Amino acid sequence: MSGREITPRSTPEITPSLEELEAQERRLVFPQFSNYDAWALGSLLVDLARESQAPVAIDIHRAGQQLFHAAMPGSTPDNDAWIARKRRVVERYGAASYLVGARFRAKGTTFEESSRLDPDTYAAHGGSFPINVEGVGVIGAVTVSGLPQLEDHRFVVGALEQFLSE
Template sequence: MADLLDQERRLLFARFDNDDAWRLGSLLVELARERDLPVTVDVRRGEQQLFHYALPGTSADNDAWIERKIRVVRRYGHASYLVGQQFRDQGTSFEAASRLDPDRYAAHGGAFPVLVRGVGPVGTVTVSGLPQLEDHRLVVLAVERFLAEVA
């Protein structure tokens, strides 16, 4: 848990606009292509979808997973993997203990809040298509690289 919380503390954007969403989404697609990963990538600011791309090997099911993961980030203000891990650390599961409709919410890895320094969460960056920890790690890697490039 400490590592997951640390990721959110250090992965802060100075700002986040439409061009940033495009560059971050494109970086994620590039990373996925380099690794031949069948993922769908989604980047949003608020409710607005600014970037969406599905690589070969994905389906509309990935879009549904993205929506469910994003709802968790919006409700809890934390990465979807972190939220799921909090429940696992308590000896239960998100599905069993959250009392939220599992058809609408999924605390599975892959959705990460776009956090702007001094502002807080302004959007989400999400990947779907891999096992949940791998989805989470891919998003974190992309955000780290993006922030290193704009620094």
């Protein structure tokens, strides 16, 4: 698979609602987030990618510092560019990149048409999720690139659900 992101066809059966996406963000909050947590979460993502043979690149940033990065077989340098663009959306909006794009679509437009932001710098495609710390707020992002955007989003959410339940 190439490093380009693929926008899946929108069907009601698979596309989560804004309410579902917002509930994910309310639910997936960390009590704290250290460099060791970044390593553990990143390692979990690598294990999940290895098990499913997902050709993804994985990135975890906190406060402007890259704490974790891995490139699985089949990922390309293009995935790193997508990671940076999706992460910037999380940093700017404080919400998951997929949720930001969904909010624009719910208004009958697209992020690219209406955000007034450079699409070479920002991408409201699925795969970047905020690292939200209880009592602090959004401090960073965990991002995956290499699958269709909804699958990237679900991959990150699934890993966060597993990580936070341990």
